[in-house]
Amino acid sequence: MNVLITGATSGIGKQLAMDYAKAGHHVVACGRNKEALQALEQEFPDTIAGQQLDITHADETLQNLRPYTDLDVVILSAGVCEYVDIDHFEADMFARVFNVNVVGTMRCVEALLPNLKAGSKLVIVGSTARLLPFTKAEAYGGSKAAIHYITRSLQVDLAPRGIKVLSVSPGFVETPMTSQNDFEMPMQVTPEFASASIRKGIEKNTLDITFPRTFGWFLKFSSRLPQSWQVALSRRFSK
Ligand SMILES: NC(=O)c1ccc[n+]([C@@H]2O[C@H](COP(=O)([O-])OP(=O)(O)OC[C@H]3O[C@@H](n4cnc5c(N)ncnc54)[C@H](OP(=O)(O)O)[C@@H]3O)[C@@H](O)[C@H]2O)c1
Numbered sequence: 725m726n727v728l729i730t731g732a733t734s735g736i737g738k739q740l741a742m743d744y745a746k747a748g749h750h751v752v753a754c755g756r757n758k759e760a761l762q763a764l765e766q767e768f769p770d771t772i773a774g775q776q777l778d779i780t781h782a783d784e785t786l787q788n789l790r791p792y793t794d795l796d797v798v799i800l801s802a803g804v805c806e807y808v809d810i811d812h813f814e815a816d817m818f819a820r821v822f823n824v825n826v827v828g829t830m831r832c833v834e835a836l837l838p839n840l841k842a843g844s845k846l847v848i849v850g851s852t853a854r855l856l857p858f859t860k861a862e863a864y865g866g867s868k869a870a871i872h873y874i875t876r877s878l879q880v881d882l883a884p885r886g887i888k889v890l891s892v893s894p895g896f897v898e899t900p901m902t903s904q905n906d907f908e909m910p911m912q913v914t915p916e917f918a919s920a921s922i923r924k925g926i927e928k929n930t931l932d933i934t935f936p937r938t939f940g941w942f943l944k945f946s947s948r949l950p951q952s953w954q955v956a957l958s959r960r961f962s963k
Contacts, residue, residue, distance in 0.1 A: 726795050728752040730779060730832055731802035733760035735899030736849065739915035740799060740922060745771040752792055754779075755802065779828030789835035797926060798836055800829050801849040801892075805901050807860035818863045825867035830874070842886030847926055848875045849892045852934060855943040856954055859962035868893075879931060888929050894918055895939040907961075911939040 727744045731737030733755030741753045745768040753764050754775045761774030777788050779802050804824045806817050829848060840846060851868040853861050875891040882889050896902055896909035897918045913921075913936050925933030934940035946957055 725749045725797060726752075726792075727797045727799065728754065728775075728789075728792055728795050728836070729799045729801060730754045730777070730829075731800075731849070732764070733757040735801075735901055736894065736897055736915055736918045736922070737799070737801035738764070739919040740801065741772060742768070743916075743919045743923060752795075754789075779831055780823050782831055785828070785831040786835045789832060790839070792836065793839045795836065795839060795844060797845045797847065798832075798840070799847040799849070799922070799926075800832050802828065802832075803849065803901075805864045805904070807864065808862045810860070818866070821863040822867050822870070825864075826870050826874070829871060833878070840882075840885075840887050843888075845888045845890060845926055845929070846878065846882070847890045847892060847922070847933075848878075849894070849922075850875065852893045852895050852940060852943050854893065855947040857958050859958060888931075890926060890930060891932050892922055892925070893932065893934040893940065894921075895934075895936050895943075911936050 727749050729737050729741050729751060732741040732753035734757070741751045741764060744751050749771065751772045752775050753761060753772050754777045755761060756776065756778050758776055761776060764772045765774050775788055777785060779785050802824065804821055806821050808817070833846070848871060850872045853865040854869040854872045858865055872891055872893070875889060879889040896912040898912055898914055902909060902912070918935065921935035922933055946954060949957070
């Protein structure tokens, strides 16, 4: 298979790139960090090709991604997380987070969509943060709720073309992104676990790849509670 992965220089995306490469698939690994891309190419000279890319740059994204025409799986994992400081509320922070997680991800879709054919899979990484109104997560959770909705609409609009669109909602994964968190992260999993869950979901065409399973079930159940209960629950998490 030919697999293109954004966010492949770190965390979940990097683990996916290495695991697909180890299984003999050809991987285009995308990210801004040139050294990280070179390190991947050196470790997997026959199976990984690096593509330096900032997905917030429109022309760069279009010009660099459009030439990849023969792709079986596209995994859009690039993302950033910033938390709200309620005493210093900053709208620009929302712009930064949405510009990568939502607009940047759509720039990748814009560049690659004409190249996807029947049987291709488009996999978009969101978060279980979309399921509850977590403390300080107005920007991050909001961007992930938006990307989940967009992914579901794409599932509808790309079905007639035979393109499978899969939504990924990870719980806490041990990566550089979560190393900044100073709170407890229940049921945190390793990047290896995350990669295995995502690859299995892709293989089975699971439209909603949520893991770890128990954490996902708990949050999905909680998201159906009355809103006042959800606020009370999230207040407990914020202590
Ligand atoms: N870790 C978790 O607990 C968790 C939970 C739920 C969802 N997620 C989601 O999973 C995805 C991967 O997260 P992670 O934990 O693996 O994070 P990570 O280790 O911080 O990796 C983030 C990746 O995104 C890339 N990226 C960021 N801004 C970019 C930009 N402007 N252009 C191109 N690439 C950019 C980074 O590459 P460069 O710096 O090289 O550009 C890096 O490869 C994200 O979408 C995240 O929201 C993570």
